[in-house]
Amino acid sequence: MTTLTVPPMPTYARQDAIDLHKAFKGFGCDKSAVVQILAHRDSTQRAQIQQEYRTMYSEDLSQRISSELSGDLEKAILLWLPDPATRDAMILKQSLSGNRIDLTAATEIICSRTPSQLQTIKQIYQSRFGSYLEQDLSIQTSGDHQKLLLSYIGVLRYEGPEYDPGMVARDAKDLYKAGEKRIGTDENVFIHIFTGRSTAHLAAVSASYKQAYKKSLTKAVKNETSGYFEHGLLTILRCAENPAKYFAKVLHKAMKGMGTNDSTLIRVVVTRTEMDMQYIKAAYYQQYHKTLVEAIHSEISGHYRTFIESLVGHNH
Numbered sequence: 628m629t630t631l632t633v634p635p636m637p638t639y640a641r642q643d644a645i646d647l648h649k650a651f652k653g654f655g656c657d658k659s660a661v662v663q664i665l666a667h668r669d670s671t672q673r674a675q676i677q678q679e680y681r682t683m684y685s686e687d688l689s690q691r692i693s694s695e696l697s698g699d700l701e702k703a704i705l706l707w708l709p710d711p712a713t714r715d716a717m718i719l720k721q722s723l724s725g726n727r728i729d730l731t732a733a734t735e736i737i738c739s740r741t742p743s744q745l746q747t748i749k750q751i752y753q754s755r756f757g758s759y760l761e762q763d764l765s766i767q768t769s770g771d772h773q774k775l776l777l778s779y780i781g782v783l784r785y786e787g788p789e790y791d792p793g794m795v796a797r798d799a800k801d802l803y804k805a806g807e808k809r810i811g812t813d814e815n816v817f818i819h820i821f822t823g824r825s826t827a828h829l830a831a832v833s834a835s836y837k838q839a840y841k842k843s844l845t846k847a848v849k850n851e852t853s854g855y856f857e858h859g860l861l862t863i864l865r866c867a868e869n870p871a872k873y874f875a876k877v878l879h880k881a882m883k884g885m886g887t888n889d890s891t892l893i894r895v896v897v898t899r900t901e902m903d904m905q906y907i908k909a910a911y912y913q914q915y916h917k918t919l920v921e922a923i924h925s926e927i928s929g930h931y932r933t934f935i936e937s938l939v940g941h942n943h
Contacts, residue, residue: 628905630940
């Protein structure tokens with residue numbers, strides 16, 4: 628459920644390219660015009676605009692935007708331009724290289740995507756950056772966290788809604804035996820089950836675990852694991868149970884306390900707008916008794932705020 632609002636009449640990529648070029652020309656950039664156009668075009672339209680822009684002005688729209696804008700507005704728009712899989716590959720590359728390694732972001736992207744999405748991301752990553760995602764993950768991560776991520780992007784899991792109740796009960800029992808029932812934790816059992824099962828199956832395991840052991844699987848993961856490994860397991864589990872609730876929580880955390888974690892806010896809003904933002908907004912309201920737009924409005928300002936709010940959509 629997307630929250631993106633596109634004009635009722637078809638727009639013409641060529642005209643959009645001309646209007647963007649006009650906005651860049653002259654003294655200072657007309658940021659309002661840039662936001663007004665790009666915040667209201669879907670993935671296909673954005674690709675066409677970029678193509679037209681390159682053809683007409685022999686330059687890359689993203690490069691032009693980099694030279695015209697700055698700060699969080701620039702970051703948000705540059706991340707919004709590509710298609711979802713390319714965008715995910717870009718976030719992963721940024722998170723795993725350079726001077727600011729962000730393993731939280733890399734873990735979130737990997738552990739919240741479907742097996743088929745991950746296959747596409749891996750292909751784009753390799754063709755675009757000339758290195759394998761597995762390779763970069765091996766360099767930047769370690770231990771159980773590394774095992775979890777490499778296994779998660781390597782296994783082609785089933786994506787349908789069916790699951791085997793007998794196997795679900797066995798998995799719940801195995802997780803109990805590997806964690807809460809013993810002293811110490813058998814991390815390999817957690818990795819094996821969390822990376823090898825479909826989301827529908829894992830959601831059922833979570834329900835079965837609670838029924839059998841009167842304690843949530845989430846609690847068990849928190850008690851038995853820590854650090855990035857815990858973050859990865861919880862992301863997989865929460866996205867299996869209720870992805871909208873998971874992302875609502877991530878957004879809330881990004882805006883809580885002093886200052887806003889803008890890179891998290893941008894990442895979640897931009898990557899989920901054309902996916903499930905409508906559900907995330909509903910989950911946010913249910914959880915925090917405040918609309919997501921109200922929360923964003925009080926945290927950020929200027930053209931950056933206008934852009935983010937346009938993506939999130941003003942209806943509750």
